[in-house]
Amino acid sequence: MTRSYSSFVGRVSANQLWDSNTSVSNAGKKRGRGRNTKKRVDLNRGQKLGFGKSGLVYPGLTGPALVGKKMLNIGEQRESRVQSEAPAVEKKRRFPKIPALQRGxxxxxxxxxxxxxxxxxxxxxxxxxxxxxxxxxxxxxxxxxxxxxxxxxxxxxxxxxxxxxxxxxxxxxxxxxxxxxxxxxxxxxxxxFERYNDHTVFHNFAIKEHKTTLFVQKMPKGYGLRCHRVLKTICQIIGIEDLYVKTEGRTGNIQNVTKAFFRGLMEQETHQQLADRMQLNVVEYRPELEWLPLPVASPSIGKSREEPIKEEAFDFENMYYEDGKVTFDDFIVKQ
Known part of the structure; x- marks a missing residue:
């Protein structure tokens, strides 16, 4: 009895073997199964087929098999083999190169x-x-x-x-x-957004968006921006130059920080709006004027009311933050 042994070696190409291990059906691709498949590996990487230490020439493999009508035999390589150096390939940058002054x-x-x-x-x-x-x-x-x-x-x-x-x-x-x-x-x-003298907000305010709280404080000319880096970027885009903002809660939620700051700017009152709502004259005290009252707005109706004010002023200096925290300036004064 004669048995015939057959093998897939020689019948299937290398590409077909790789396809059997790395390919995914169309139905699998639609369901997201093609992300974790194996990748093809170059098994001949770093090797040059046909060249060894002996330097022999094998007809039909590393050299011609026939020269005219004469068949060549295995022999030593006479001519020096010159290997052409491949040009250096530049690595692609994951992030584009940005000048230092343009980086965020x-x-x-x-x-x-x-x-x-x-x-x-x-x-x-x-x-x-x-x-x-x-x-x-x-x-x-x-x-x-x-x-x-x-x-x-x-x-x-x-x-x-x-x-x-x-x-x-x-x-x-x-x-x-x-x-x-x-x-x-x-x-x-x-x-x-209205700005006071085109450099800061009109008054101090506190705003809350979910777990994020902002305490915005008006500052004089030349103070600069001392706040969260996201709020500093927003102020530069709006045109606010002097501001101090204390953040509490989830400050890592950038969307809540942005929404809270924009909503606080929309809800702030100008001096004229404050005078019309309170029906009183609005005055401002400045250190460069030796704290003398300076009128900045009057009621549109032409006269102020005679009733006393029942609304308490919002003062940052006497305010405590969460967990009994106070500002650094208040801590120095109390010490």
Whole structure:
């Protein structure tokens, strides 16, 4: 009895063998099964087939088998083999190289960097506008058919530095599309914020958004911006130059910090609005005028009321924060 032995060696090519281990069916690709498959490995990497230490020439393998009509035999290699050096391949950078003065507060990553003005709308161009990235992260959600879908979420703020600003959050499968979509959405949600002498807010205020609390304090000219790095970026876009902000709670939630600050700026009252609401003259005390009262606004009706004020003034110096905390200046005075 004669038996015939057969093997797949010689019948199946190397590409077909690799496809059997690395390929995924179309149904599997739709369900997200193609992300964890094996990758092809070059088994001949670092090896040059046919060349050894002996330097012999094998006809048909490392040299010609026939020269004219004469068949060659195995012999030593006479001519010197010159190997052409392959040009050096530059490694691709994961993040583009950004000049040091154009980087944000997160180094080479997107948060804090400028992505330019929004795209023009018809014939209108956003001249003098600048857009800064506040948050750039990956988000995902699970679907029944496609599995886990990943997207990029971008939070940006845009403005002209003269009180006009807006922010927006956008998501897209690719990062560039998310940034472009977010800055164009922010350009359609612009709001104008009144500034006191074009450098700070009109009065102190406290604002809360979920677990995030902001205590905003008005500061004189030349004080600068002493606040959260996200709030500092927003102030630069709006045009606020002098401000102090105390943050409490979940300060790592960038969206809540941004929403709280914008809502606080919208709810602040100008001197004229305060005079009309209280029906009283508004005066200001300045140290450069030796604390003399300086009238800044009067009621629109022309006269002030005679009833006493029942509303208590909001004073930061006598206010305690969470867990009995006080400001550093109050701590020095008490000591």
């Amino acid at each position: 507060y997160s180094g080479r990553k997107f948060p804090g960097t400028s992505i330019g003005p929004p795209d023009p709308i018809n014939d209108y161009e956003f001249e003098g506008f600048d857009t800064r990235v506040l948050e750039y992260k990956m988000v995902s959600h699970m679907t029944g058919n496609l599995g886990r879908k990943m997207r990029v979420s971008a939070l940006v703020v845009t403005g002209n530095g003269k009180g006009l600003a807006g922010f927006a959050v956008a998501k897209a499968p690719m990062g560039k599309a998310a940034l472009r979509k977010a800055k164009n959405m922010a350009a359609q949600r612009l709001q104008y």
